[in-house]
Amino acid sequence: RPGGYAGAAMAMDGSVGQPELDQPLADRFVSLPLGASNSSSLDPAIAPRPSVDEARVLPRTDVLQTGGPSTEQASPRFLRMTVNAAPNSTATLNKSGLPFGAVLQPLAPARLPGEEAVPVVGFAGGGVVRCRRCRTYINPFVNWLDGGRRWKCNLCYLVNEVPAEYFGPIDEYGRRRDAHERPELSQGTVEFVASADYMVRPPQPPVYVFLVDVSYHAVATGMVATVAQTVREAINDLPGDVRTQVSVVAYDSAVHFFNLSANLSQPQLITVPDIADVFLPLPDDMLVNLQESRTLVEALLERLPNMFAGTQVLDAALGPALKAAFQLMQHVGGKLHVFATALPSIGEAKLRNREDGRRGSGTAGGAKGGGPQQNNLLLPEESFYKKLAVECSRQQICCDVSLFGATYTDAVTLGQLAKHTGGSVYHYPGFTAARDGAVVRKELRHNLTREQGWEAVMRVRCSQGVKITGFFGHFFVRGTDLLALPNVDADKSFSVTLGLEENAVTATHVAVQAALLYTTSSGERRIRVHTVSVPVLPTIADLFAHADVEAITALTAKLGAERALAGKLQEGRELIQNKCIDMLQGFRQICPPDAKQSGNILLPEPLRLLPLYALGAMKHLAFRPDGDVRADERATSLMQLECTPVHGMVSSAYPRMMPLLLDLRPPLGQPGPSGHVNLPPLLPLVAERTLANPQGCFLLEDGHQLLLWIGRAAPPQFLVDIFGRSSLDGVEPFSLELAPPSHSEAAATVHNIVEALRTERPGTLQALRVVRQGTPEELLVLRCLVEDRSVSMMSYDEFLVHCHRTVCSKVA
Amino acid sequence: SHRSHTRLVARRKRRGRPRATMTGAFWFWMLIFVIGIALVFCVVVHLVTLTDLESDYINPVDATERLNKFLIPEYVVHTSITVLFLLTLNFIPFLANSLLVAWHAKRFAERQHLLDATSIYPSLAERKKQSNIKLGFYCIMFFYYMYRMVYALVRSRWTPVKINFN
Numbered sequence: 007r008p009g010g011y012a013g014a015a016m017a018m019d020g021s022v023g024q025p026e027l028d029q030p031l032a033d034r035f036v037s038l039p040l041g042a043s044n045s046s047s048l049d050p051a052i053a054p055r056p057s058v059d060e061a062r063v064l065p066r067t068d069v070l071q072t073g074g075p076s077t078e079q080a081s082p083r084f085l086r087m088t089v090n091a092a093p094n095s096t097a098t099l100n101k102s103g104l105p106f107g108a109v110l111q112p113l114a115p116a117r118l119p120g121e122e123a124v125p126v127v128g129f130a131g132g133g134v135v136r137c138r139r140c141r142t143y144i145n146p147f148v149n150w151l152d153g154g155r156r157w158k159c160n161l162c163y164l165v166n167e168v169p170a171e172y173f174g175p176i177d178e179y180g181r182r183r184d185a186h187e188r189p190e191l192s193q194g195t196v197e198f199v200a201s202a203d204y205m206v207r208p209p210q211p212p213v214y215v216f217l218v219d220v221s222y223h224a225v226a227t228g229m230v231a232t233v234a235q236t237v238r239e240a241i242n243d244l245p246g247d248v249r250t251q252v253s254v255v256a257y258d259s260a261v262h263f264f265n266l267s268a269n270l271s272q273p274q275l276i277t278v279p280d281i282a283d284v285f286l287p288l289p290d291d292m293l294v295n296l297q298e299s300r301t302l303v304e305a306l307l308e309r310l311p312n313m314f315a316g317t318q319v320l321d322a323a324l325g326p327a328l329k330a331a332f333q334l335m336q337h338v339g340g341k342l343h344v345f346a347t348a349l350p351s352i353g354e355a356k357l358r359n360r361e362d363g364r365r366g367s368g369t370a371g372g373a374k375g376g377g378p379q380q381n382n383l384l385l386p387e388e389s390f391y392k393k394l395a396v397e398c399s400r401q402q403i404c405c406d407v408s409l410f411g412a413t414y415t416d417a418v419t420l421g422q423l424a425k426h427t428g429g430s431v432y433h434y435p436g437f438t439a440a441r442d443g444a445v446v447r448k449e450l451r452h453n454l455t456r457e458q459g460w461e462a463v464m465r466v467r468c469s470q471g472v473k474i475t476g477f478f479g480h481f482f483v484r485g486t487d488l489l490a491l492p493n494v495d496a497d498k499s500f501s502v503t504l505g506l507e508e509n510a511v512t513a514t515h516v517a518v519q520a521a522l523l524y525t526t527s528s529g530e531r532r533i534r535v536h537t538v539s540v541p542v543l544p545t546i547a548d549l550f551a552h553a554d555v556e557a558i559t560a561l562t563a564k565l566g567a568e569r570a571l572a573g574k575l576q577e578g579r580e581l582i583q584n585k586c587i588d589m590l591q592g593f594r595q596i597c598p599p600d601a602k603q604s605g606n607i608l609l610p611e612p613l614r615l616l617p618l619y620a621l622g623a624m625k626h627l628a629f630r631p632d633g634d635v636r637a638d639e640r641a642t643s644l645m646q647l648e649c650t651p652v653h654g655m656v657s658s659a660y661p662r663m664m665p666l667l668l669d670l671r672p673p674l675g676q677p678g679p680s681g682h683v684n685l686p687p688l689l690p691l692v693a694e695r696t697l698a699n700p701q702g703c704f705l706l707e708d709g710h711q712l713l714l715w716i717g718r719a720a721p722p723q724f725l726v727d728i729f730g731r732s733s734l735d736g737v738e739p740f741s742l743e744l745a746p747p748s749h750s751e752a753a754a755t756v757h758n759i760v761e762a763l764r765t766e767r768p769g770t771l772q773a774l775r776v777v778r779q780g781t782p783e784e785l786l787v788l789r790c791l792v793e794d795r796s797v798s799m800m801s802y803d804e805f806l807v808h809c810h811r812t813v814c815s816k817v818a
Numbered sequence: 819s820h821r822s823h824t825r826l827v828a829r830r831k832r833r834g835r836p837r838a839t840m841t842g843a844f845w846f847w848m849l850i851f852v853i854g855i856a857l858v859f860c861v862v863v864h865l866v867t868l869t870d871l872e873s874d875y876i877n878p879v880d881a882t883e884r885l886n887k888f889l890i891p892e893y894v895v896h897t898s899i900t901v902l903f904l905l906t907l908n909f910i911p912f913l914a915n916s917l918l919v920a921w922h923a924k925r926f927a928e929r930q931h932l933l934d935a936t937s938i939y940p941s942l943a944e945r946k947k948q949s950n951i952k953l954g955f956y957c958i959m960f961f962y963y964m965y966r967m968v969y970a971l972v973r974s975r976w977t978p979v980k981i982n983f984n
Contacts, residue, residue, distance in 0.1 A: 396879060396935050426936050476940060483939040485874050 034551075035597065036614045038607040038806070046811075048607070048803040050692070050793070054614040058685055061662050062766050063556055063653035064118065066090075066612075078146040080194035080536035083114040083121060085520060086652055088561050091543045091552040092472065092516035096506045101595070102546040103588030104553060107503040107561050111651045112464065112522040112534055113457055113496045115768050119681030124534065125189035128199040132169050134533065135190075139164045142467055143198070145537035146191050147517055150176045160517045160539065161469045194538060200523060200531035209525040210402065210461055211249030213340025214454070215293070217331050220314040221258040221322045224347035228439025229410045231311040233345050236450045238307040241296070243455045245527035252303055253293040253334060254310070257327035258319040259352060264306055267291035268298040273306040275313065281326040281353040286333055293334055322348035325355030328394060328423075332403065339402025339461055341493050343453075346420065347410045347437070355390035361414040361637050383637040384644075385573045386419040395426035399482040402461040404493030405429045406453065409638065410437035417638040418571075421645050428480050428491040428498065430649065433642035441740045445711075448772035453495075456769065459524030459532075462491040466502055469516045475505040478564045480649050494524060497769035499651040501564045515539050546596050550610045558589075559619040560655040567628060567647045575640075579629040586620035589613060591813045602817075607810040615660075621805045622659030622792040631798045650709070653767055657709030661790040663689045663696060664759075666703040666714075667724060671751045675758030683762035691793040692801075700779060703728075705756075707763050708790050712774045715787050727752035734778060742776040841974040846906065847967035853899055854960040860892040861953045868946050871938070882933045889931060893922050914959060918952070 040048055065082035087108045093099040099106055116122060129135070135144040140162035149158040151165060154176040158165050174184040185191040190198070216237060224230050244250060256262040261284055265274035276287045286292065296303065324346060331342055350356045360383060386392065398405060405423040409415045412435065421431045432449065434442050464481075465488050466474055474487055479500035484490040489500070504518070517539040525531050543549065562585045570578030593610045594602065601608055609616070627635060628643035650658065664686040668674065678684045689696055689704070696704055700717040703724060707713075716725075722732040730745040731737070747754035764771045777783045795801035800808060867884055870876045876884075900919050903912035925931040933945075 392934075392936060400879065482936060484877065486872055486939065488874075 034611040035593070035601070036609040036611055037601060037604065038609070040605065040607070040807070040810075046807055048807050050690075050801070050803040053803055053806055054609065054618065055690060056615055056618075056660065056688070058688055059680075059682070060615070061656075061660070061688055062118070062682060063656050065556070066554065077193050078539075080538050081121060083117055084112060084195055085110050085518070085536045085538050086554060086557040086560075087518070087538060087540060088557045089540075089549050089553050091540050091548055092511065093506065093549055094542050094544050095510045098544070098546055098549070099506065101592055102549050103585070103590075103592035104549055105503065105558060105561050105565070105585060106505070107501060108518055108538075109499060109501045109557050109560050109564075109652050110466075110520050110536070111497075111499045112520065112536065113459060113494060113498070114651065115457065115496050117653070117766065117768050119677070124195050124197045125193060126197045126199065126532070127188070127190050129201075131171050133201050133203065134198045135169065135172055137162060137164055138166050140467060142519055143521060143533070143535045143537075144190055145517070145519060145535070146185070146194060147515065147537065147539040150180055150182060154182065160515065161467055161519065163470060163513075190535075195534070195536050198533040198535065200533050204523055204533065205531055209529040209531050210339050211251055211529065212244065212246035212458070212460065212527050213251045213253075213293070213335060213338055214244060215253045215255065215331055215335055215340060215342045217327055217342060217344045218254065218256050218310070219258070219322055219324070219346045219348060220256045220262070220310075220317060221348045222317055222320050223412070224345075224410070225311065225314050225317055227347065227410065227412075227437055228443065229345065229347055229437055230314065232439050232443050232446050233450065234307045234310040236447045237454070238304055240451045240454045241300070241304065241307070243451075244296070245455065245458050246296070247528050248295075248297050249529065250296040251293050251338070251340070252296045252299075254303075254306060255292075255327060255331050255334070256310070256314070257323055258314075258317065259321040259323055261323065261327050261330050263287055263292050263330075265291050266294040266299045266302045266306065268294070268302070270302060273302050273309070278330070281323045284326045284330045284333075286330065293338075320348065321352045322346065322350050323353035323356075324350035324420075325390060326353040328391075329354070332394065332398065332401075335403050336401045339492060341404050341406065341458075342398070343406045343408065344420075344423065345408050345410065346415065349411065349413070349415050355388050357388055357416045357419055359414045360387065360416065382573070384418055384571060384575060384641060386422050387416065388419050391419055391422040392426060395423050396482065398423070398427045399484075399490050399492055402492045403427065404491075406432070408432040408434070408450070409642070410434050411638075412436040414636075415638055417645075418641040421641060425480050425645060425648075426482050428482070428493055430480075430495075430498075431642050431645045433638060435636065435639060440738075444740070445773040445775070452769065452772055457496040458527055459494040459522065460492070460527070462494045462522055462524035464489045464491060464494075464500070464520060464522045466518065466520045468504060468518045469513060471507050471511040471513065472504055472516050472518075473507045474502050476503040477501070478503075478561075478568055478648060480645075491522075491524075494522065497651065498649050499560075499654075500649075501561050503561070503565070511542050513542060515541055546592060550593055550596075550612065553610070553612045555613050555615050555619065556652050556656045558613070558616065559623060559659055560650070560652045562586075562620070563623045563626070563655055563659070564648055566623070567644045570629065571641075571644050571648075575629070576631070579624050579631070582620050582623050582629070586616055587809050587812050587816075589616060590809055591816050594813050594817050607806055617806050617809055618793075618802060619656060619659045621800070621802060622661075623655075625792045625796065625799055626658055627789065630796070632796070646710075654709040654770060657707060657767060660792060661691065661706055661708035662763075663691060663790070664705045665689060666705055666728075666756065667701070667721070670727070670755040672755070675755040675762070683758065683765075685759060685762065691791045693788075693791055693794055696791070697779070697784075697787065704787075705759065705763075706787055706790055707767065707771060709767055710770050711786070712760065712763065712771045713787055713790075714774060714776045715784070716776065716778050718779045724752070726750075728756060739776045739778050739781060739783065744774065841970065844967065844970040844974050847963060847970045850899060850902075850963045851960075851967045853895060854956065854963045857892065857896060858953065858956045858960055860888050861949055861956055863888055865946065865949045865953065868942060868949065872942060878935045878938050882935045882938055885933050889933075893926070893931070896922070911959065911962065918955060 036054060038048060038052055065086060085108055088105050136142060137159035140159060142159050142161045147160045151158055154174055155168055156165050157168055174182050177183050182191055190196045218230060218233060220230055254264055260277050260279040263276045265276060265288060278284055278287060349359060404427045406429040407420050407424045409417055417433060424431045434446055481489040481491050517537060519537045522534045562582050566578035566581045569581055594608055597608050628640060628647050668686055673684050676684060700719040702717045703720050704715045726732050727750045728744060729742060730749055744756060745753045747757045760774060777787055793802040864885060867881050871881045897919055900912060900915040
């Protein structure tokens with residue numbers, strides 16, 4: 007029977023040929039036969055896996071054509087819809103089981119070849135052209151009427167007058183003749199220069215405040231030294247200009263301020279011991295202009311570790327320190343970065359060790375991972391941090407939280423500071439400078455030097471008939487569909503779920519527009535607008551044909567993360583599985599009857615990787631039910647998941663594992679004809695194909711970290727080429743580094759491969775960790791083998807069969 | 819004779835009771851009536867704040883403060899009049915209001931009763947629906963209280979007037 011890709015036609019790495027797009031969807035599905043001897047099992051070799059190109063997370067640009075140039079739509083790196091079409095009724099959407107929404111990354115950097123910078127447009131005179139009623143920004147999808155004298159908004163369908171200075175003639179197709187000269191009419195992503203109407207105060211200067219824990223453990227583990235050194239090295243690269251301001255505040259059982267006035271010859275330490283009523287000892291000179299006090303700031307950062315070197319203080323008064331930092335910054339706003347090792351133990355808002363006596367995040371909840379104790383550990387305890395976060399948001403202060411403790415630091419409660427101010431959470435459990443210093447240095451430096459937007463708000467609008475049903479991510483909802491983001495950076499991602507307002511949509515196209523109003527680090531007020539327009543299609547088959555499996559995975563995982571952070575971990579995990587089954591069920595209903603009769607597993611071609619990604623997401627550190635995942639790790643993992651962009655999410659769900667025992671020279675590591683760098687082929691994530699081989703060497707990327715696994719019996723020549731030594735015995739793995747590219751061709755190729763991976767996952771993969779077989783760090787690699795059966799979860803083929811049986815029982 | 823003409827005079831026939839008898843029942847229902855107005859007022863404030871929030875006239879932090887200010891007093895007052903109904907053996911209003919008390923208790927136990935600035939927007943539609951239902955309930959009960967109050971008033975003040983046609 008023609009149609010579908012039966013097992014025999016699929017290559018071992020799961021790649022399939024380019025599908026014929028004009029074939030009806032009912033013919034474009036993947037049909038996987040169950041085992042001949044045992045009809046409840048599936049040969050793992052024929053289960054779909056992503057090809058090297060698919061695993062790069064290349065968005066499908068073919069489905070976005072609307073008759074105009076492809077640049078008309080916002081680049082997928084900024085705005086990806088889960089389905090590049092809109093259903094015409096709620097019933098169709100519900101029956102298909104597909105989630106309808108979008109994942110946004112407003113300040114995403116250019117990642118793949120062919121991606122360009124965002125054009126900047128200035129509007130003289132009357133300001134940016136916007137719809138009178140719904141305030142939508144002018145975009146390429148509006149309709150021009152009356153010879154170009156009026157335009158019809160594509161979101162609310164109101165006819166607006168074209169301002170005289172903006173008038174331009176239209177051609178016979180109804181498009182503006184000067185569209186190619188005006189980026190806002192020909193490109194889906196554009197940045198407007200905002201006039202004074204868009205500011206409530208003059209653009210703020212970049213402000214960086216570092217709040218550092220200097221209690222005994224923080225100093226003894228080397229956290230203070232590492233952080234101070236990193237900040238000192240990055241101080242000249244902080245985004246900003248002559249107005250940048252910097253401050254450092256330290257805390258243990260008291261709060262320590264530093265006088266950095268430019269008149270002094272060296273920084274002055276001022277301690278406020280009364281934490282019950284913290285006040286600022288000086289009216290200014292603690293938050294100083296970086297340009298003027300640069301030498302003092304650098305001197306302070308150099309001496310900070312020594313100042314507290316001999317400290318024996320175990321207490322940490324984080325609550326009072328936060329209030330002090332808030333007082334310091336509230337008049338201007340900015341970025342507050344908290345570095346905490348010890349659990350806040352004295353002063354206001356002290357926290358208790360909730361994990362004590364409950365090893366792991368669910369010994370009682372256990373395999374089910376859902377008892378009331380489990381829920382409690384994922385819920386914040388003290389409301390001080392959430393309230394402070396809301397106050398910070400109002401004053402345009404964004405908090406990033408970095409946790410370095412070896413014991414419980416209540417990441418859930420402290421993470422509230424970041425969650426509601428648009429900040430990031432970092433967690434380095436059991437930090438020691440020797441082992442984790444390199445990773446922290448690179449990640450912190452990236453956090454400080456990446457592109458940032460200040461005092462931002464974002465509003466998402468959609469066409470009449472479609473409404474926004476939920477927002478996910480780190481922000482504060484300040485108004486209907488309005489998110490307050492005191493600081494938005496290049497790596498931050500937000501998701502929205504959409505729903506239909508009435509039962510039927512009558513328009514031909516649905517547009518979604520996301521507008522981010524922010525201040526750049528150089529003090530300019532800008533509005534970045536992303537617009538996407540998708541056709542309204544009537545049938546379920548159409549929706550499946552335009553589905554985007556990666557965006558669907560990302561959105562579903564974020565929905566699960568939100569549920570988990572509301573205290574219901576098991577529900578969050580099951581949500582992912584149930585949505586996967588709903589989609590497969592929706593597809594099976596529209597399959598031709600003889601395909602259903604065959605008893606094979608039927609997967610829609612655009613979603614053939616869905617079960618794999620869903621299983622990977624369920625086995626993610628954030629969701630897996632194992633008892634050995636600590637509450638802090640799980641909480642930070644969930645919070646990071648909420649902000650991960652699509653490519654990071656897919657990578658976490660299905661890490662890429664590549665063998666390195668190949669011919670390591672060009673064309674490997676060099677750009678190929680498509681512009682993408684040639685990478686080694688991907689391996690299935692099963693232990694027997696990878697870690698069971700003591701001679702193997704593998705490079706693993708999971709969207710967050712880069713790991714290089716070396717087997718016990720790795721060939722010495724390989725080790726010489728890559729590390730410059732013939733044996734790794736007796737060397738601490740975390741001090742191992744790759745030999746420089748000039749050392750050998752193999753080393754150069756590995757460097758190129760690593761750089762290519764870093765380009766494809768910007769913002770992550772900062773440090774490369776070497777892991778040897780048999781060491782405790784191998785656990786990091788084992789956790790990434792998602793296709794294997796684990797203690798409480800199925801293997802990939804078992805999962806496919808399970809989904810198939812559930813779907814058949816529901817459909818039949 | 820002196821009685822040259824008849825005079826039609828309506829005279830109140832005095833009885834042994836003292837005048838101005840507004841009984842305890844009337845005062846009780848007057849109090850309930852006033853409290854009923856206050857409860858309706860609370861819910862109206864709730865609804866108006868939610869609508870203002872939707873149309874951006876107020877920011878979520880101020881809105882939550884205002885709503886939370888009215889919430890606990892509303893619960894306390896409503897629970898006390900329900901108890902009062904039980905004590906004065908008015909079973910119909912007691913049963914009707916105890917449903918609402920049970921619902922309030924459930925909200926309190928789940929810690930859902932207080933609003934939170936960070937999560938007010940997603941639950942906006944749901945809260946508006948709940949407030950509308952409460953408003954309807956309070957209005958119906960208010961009319962019932964008014965009826966009882968007027969009834970008590972009439973029972974206490976109204977005594978039959980005898981016209982003396984002598």
